Amino acid sequence: MSTTKIKTRINGKQIESEVEPRKLLVHFLREDLGLTGTHIGCDTSNCGACTVLVDGKAIKSCTMLAVQADGKEVTSIEGISKDDELHPLQKAFLEKHGLQCGYCTSGMILTSLWLLRKNKNPTEEEIRKSLSGNLCRCTGYQRIVESVMYGAQLMIEKEAEEHEMVMR
Amino acid sequence: MNMSTVRWEDSDLAYDSSNFVRGKGHFVDDIKLQGMLFMTVLRSPYARARILSLKGGMNSQDLGAKMASVGEGADPGAGISIEPVFATGFVNYVGEPVAAVFAEDRYKSTDLLESVEVDYEPLKPVVTMDDALAFGPIHEGMKNNILVEATKGDDFSDPKSPIVLEDTLENERVSTNPIEPRGIVASYADGILNVWISTQSVHSIKEGLVESLNLNPDNVRVMQADTGGAFGSKGGLYPEYVMASYASMKYRKPVKWIETRREHLTSTNPGRGVRSRVKIFAERSGKITGMKGDVLIDAGAYGSGIASFSAQFVAMMMTGPYSIEKAFVTGRSLLTNKVPQGPYRGAGRPEASFFIERMVDLLADEVNKDPADVRLLNTSDKPFNSPLGMKIDAARPFFESAIKELEYRKEAKMTKGVGVSFFVLVPAVYPGESARIMVRDGRIRVWLGGNSHGQGHEDFVKKLVNEELNVPGDLVTLYRGDTGMTKVGVGSWGSRSAIVAGAAVVSVCRKLKKDVEDDNGTYSYELLLAGSYDEFINEEKRMTLNSFGANLASVEVGKFGTVRVKKCLAYYDVGRALNKEMVIGQIQGGMAQGIGQTLHEGLFYNEDGQLITSSISDAGVPLAEDLPNFGVKIAENRSALPHGAKGVGESPTIGVPTALIRAIEKASGLRLRKTPVTAEDLMQ
Numbered sequence: 001m002s003t004t005k006i007k008t009r010i011n012g013k014q015i016e017s018e019v020e021p022r023k024l025l026v027h028f029l030r031e032d033l034g035l036t037g038t039h040i041g042c043d044t045s046n047c048g049a050c051t052v053l054v055d056g057k058a059i060k061s062c063t064m065l066a067v068q069a070d071g072k073e074v075t076s077i078e079g080i081s082k083d084d085e086l087h088p089l090q091k092a093f094l095e096k097h098g099l100q101c102g103y104c105t106s107g108m109i110l111t112s113l114w115l116l117r118k119n120k121n122p123t124e125e126e127i128r129k130s131l132s133g134n135l136c137r138c139t140g141y142q143r144i145v146e147s148v149m150y151g152a153q154l155m156i157e158k159e160a161e162e163h164e165m166v167m168r
Numbered sequence: 169m170n171m172s173t174v175r176w177e178d179s180d181l182a183y184d185s186s187n188f189v190r191g192k193g194h195f196v197d198d199i200k201l202q203g204m205l206f207m208t209v210l211r212s213p214y215a216r217a218r219i220l221s222l223k224g225g226m227n228s229q230d231l232g233a234k235m236a237s238v239g240e241g242a243d244p245g246a247g248i249s250i251e252p253v254f255a256t257g258f259v260n261y262v263g264e265p266v267a268a269v270f271a272e273d274r275y276k277s278t279d280l281l282e283s284v285e286v287d288y289e290p291l292k293p294v295v296t297m298d299d300a301l302a303f304g305p306i307h308e309g310m311k312n313n314i315l316v317e318a319t320k321g322d323d324f325s326d327p328k329s330p331i332v333l334e335d336t337l338e339n340e341r342v343s344t345n346p347i348e349p350r351g352i353v354a355s356y357a358d359g360i361l362n363v364w365i366s367t368q369s370v371h372s373i374k375e376g377l378v379e380s381l382n383l384n385p386d387n388v389r390v391m392q393a394d395t396g397g398a399f400g401s402k403g404g405l406y407p408e409y410v411m412a413s414y415a416s417m418k419y420r421k422p423v424k425w426i427e428t429r430r431e432h433l434t435s436t437n438p439g440r441g442v443r444s445r446v447k448i449f450a451e452r453s454g455k456i457t458g459m460k461g462d463v464l465i466d467a468g469a470y471g472s473g474i475a476s477f478s479a480q481f482v483a484m485m486m487t488g489p490y491s492i493e494k495a496f497v498t499g500r501s502l503l504t505n506k507v508p509q510g511p512y513r514g515a516g517r518p519e520a521s522f523f524i525e526r527m528v529d530l531l532a533d534e535v536n537k538d539p540a541d542v543r544l545l546n547t548s549d550k551p552f553n554s555p556l557g558m559k560i561d562a563a564r565p566f567f568e569s570a571i572k573e574l575e576y577r578k579e580a581k582m583t584k585g586v587g588v589s590f591f592v593l594v595p596a597v598y599p600g601e602s603a604r605i606m607v608r609d610g611r612i613r614v615w616l617g618g619n620s621h622g623q624g625h626e627d628f629v630k631k632l633v634n635e636e637l638n639v640p641g642d643l644v645t646l647y648r649g650d651t652g653m654t655k656v657g658v659g660s661w662g663s664r665s666a667i668v669a670g671a672a673v674v675s676v677c678r679k680l681k682k683d684v685e686d687d688n689g690t691y692s693y694e695l696l697l698a699g700s701y702d703e704f705i706n707e708e709k710r711m712t713l714n715s716f717g718a719n720l721a722s723v724e725v726g727k728f729g730t731v732r733v734k735k736c737l738a739y740y741d742v743g744r745a746l747n748k749e750m751v752i753g754q755i756q757g758g759m760a761q762g763i764g765q766t767l768h769e770g771l772f773y774n775e776d777g778q779l780i781t782s783s784i785s786d787a788g789v790p791l792a793e794d795l796p797n798f799g800v801k802i803a804e805n806r807s808a809l810p811h812g813a814k815g816v817g818e819s820p821t822i823g824v825p826t827a828l829i830r831a832i833e834k835a836s837g838l839r840l841r842k843t844p845v846t847a848e849d850l851m852q
Contacts, residue, residue, distance in 0.1 A: 022275065027274070027275075030197075034200075035191070036197075037190070037192065038191070039197075039396075041348065041349070041429065043429050044429065044784065047347055047784055078192075081190065090189040093189050097749055100622035100753060101347070101396045102185060102188025102394065103195065103348040103396025104347045104396075106191045127792075128792040129793050131792040131793075132791040132792050134792070136347065137345055137346055137347050137397050137757070139757045139760075140756040140757045140758075140759055141760065145792065
């Protein structure tokens with residue numbers, strides 16, 4: 001099958017690739033680029049395990065073709081932390097037991113990140129509503145909601161710290 | 169370099185939650201091997217049909233093997249009804265594997281499905297359990313559709329009782345729906361079949377492959393990948409595992425198969441699918457004097473494993489935690505043209521509890537007493553051997569404290585829509601579990617026969633090793649299941665791991681301590697870590713354990729039959745909690761599944777046997793906004809085991825549906841007999 005050239009920026013890195021037009025973004029990330037932190041849980045865009053940020057917006061990468069990502073910036077779970085330091089949301093999910101089997105976790109974190117960038121201090125209800133496109137079968141969501149609330153706090157604190165460093 | 173095997177570093181083989189927040193898990197679909205083929209399965213579009221001709225792909229002409237029965241509730245079932253790996257002569261459910269195709273990627277592999285030609289002659293399917301009883305057998309050579317018939321207790325003639333109540337109660341089928349679907353990578357090299365798989369039990373998979381393909385066990389190694397949930401559905405063998413393994417040997421290439429969600433819903437064993445006629449005899453006081461039951465299990469198209477075992481298992485537990493002197497229950501597993509039934513969190517326990525708890529609530533209404541008081545009246549403060557074969561510890565003291573801890577009396581005064589439930593969970597202790605501990609280079613490395621899939625086995629292992637051997641937890645690593653590292657083992661299901669794997673770890677630790685003492689005359693963890701040791705134990709366990717539990721639910725029912733769960737509380741005896749945080753997290757997750765089964769989840773088929781609920785949403789997996797915050801309290805009454813553990817994993821799926829359906833019944837004023845309770849049911 002013929003291929004098409006696409007240029008994307010994935011986790012901060014400019015990438016040129018040849019892809020089949022029918023290839024889904026999630027398969028492009030996982031199989032062509034080896035970014036296996038993005039998971040596939042359903043065929044119907046319900047479960048959200050494949051959530052990534054495309055130009056900053058949470059997108060289910062199983063509903064988007066790789067060619068549609070041409071010229072766009074994609075952030076997957078592998079791209080949210082710098083070096084070995086965990087992102088505050090990653091820390092929060094670990095500390096507050098926001099996961100059990102770990103399969104939905106990447107998608108949960110990316111959807112939450114998208115939410116927290118729009119709304120720094122969401123209520124429990126807002127978090128539950130935002131996460132309703134992400135399914136978890138292990139936790140019953142309670143600890144995920146607690147993780148997002150705690151992550152929100154950590155992000156606010158970190159931002160304040162960084163702001164203070166700039167001011168100095 | 170040999171590219172037919174997975175190159176994971178030592179640390180990649182450990183259970184480690186921190187991998188998941190970084191996107192660095194090692195799930196089976198993450199495996200990429202050189203020359204690997206992707207397998208896609210052509211499945212039956214009919215619930216029942218004769219195969220007139222079949223050309224192309226790998227099919228029953230290439231591999232005529234039958235499925236071995238292994239794993240949870242393993243039961244060889246009736247010979248004629250054992251599932252073939254590839255449909256042979258007939259197809260018997262929508263989604264049954266007919267042929268498999270192989271290509272270098274999943275897109276090309278899917279394209280190849282078109283190269284397989286099948287002619288079917290559709291036959292009238294047996295879809296419901298009533299059909300199964302009314303019509304002739306779905307399998308040639310059988311007399312009828314009864315796969316297994318069992319009885320528990322001694323039959324008795326109906327006594328002259330002031331109160332006789334009878335009802336028919338039902339749980340629809342529920343898909344287990346872990347977010348990670350099933351999957352396998354099989355690679356055959358140098359005479360060894362290596363398998364990486366998402367599973368609850370590497371040993372069941374190995375045993376199944378060895379038996380189905382008639383292999384030498386020494387030449388098969390099964391390794392667990394990170395396993396993204398299972399809830400019963402990843403404990404045993406499936407046809408795709410046999411096909412992929414066979415294909416890797418035939419083509420001398422690694423073969424990967426990853427299930428789609430639609431395949432999961434049509435072709436992975438779902439749970440529940442159980443109905444019972446129940447009759448109870450009682451005094452006017454609410455004291456139950458006798459019970460009769462007629463349990464029907466919707467086994468699906470082929471009989472093995474839990475589908476045949478359930479008939480006696482559900483029947484045995486039908487008197488619940490209550491001291492009912494007379495009971496007689498028959499159980500029948502019925503063959504239907506649907507995907508074979510399997511275990512789902514509780515695997516018979518929630519079904520039996522649903523039957524007795526619904527009857528106790530009915531009785532309370534009949535004698536006009538509080539359902540909690542009727543429950544108390546029927547419990548004993550002494551141990552009780554049920555006429556169906558259950559050993560029950562003194563149940564009343566626990567339920568008395570549960571009423572207090574759940575603040576039931578207060579809630580019942582304030583709220584109309586309130587329900588309370590009581591149950592006893594008997595975890596699957598038999599036949600025990602294996603554990604191996606290796607001490608090398610100042611580190612402790614541990615393997616268990618049964619395999620974690622989100623429960624956090626690593627936490628209790630670290631704790632027990634620390635308690636027994638004083639070794640700091642950060643020097644202890646639990647590795648994923650690997651039949652190359654444990655000779656034998658069982659699996660993680662039936663609320664058993666903390667009990668039996670925990671007991672095995674304790675025993676191995678004690679062996680190691682003795683080894684160190686024999687070598688040095690004394691024990692210290694420094695001496696242990698300075699040495700080199702390797703101990704394995706396959707610890708047989710037969711004891712009966714009881715974990716009591718109670719739930720409270722309160723609801724409001726809206727005008728259009730919408731149910732809002734206001735409170736969902738649990739009070740469970742978990743034995744000694746080896747890690748309280750994990751125990752509570754697991755209970756919360758199970759409570760979500762309990763609400764799911766009661767309000768949202770079910771697999772529905774039309775009269776042709778086609779699955780109507782064929783997406784994960786249609787199957788009803790609850791969303792974050794569907795669920796309340798849960799209130800969990802635990803009692804820690806130690807078991808007789810050295811480490812004091814009891815079972816907990818299945819408690820919430822037993823106790824939540826029964827409390828919740830009662831709450832809805834009270835709020836709506838309608839007698840409710842089945843799960844799920846739909847909005848339509850409540851708008852009558």
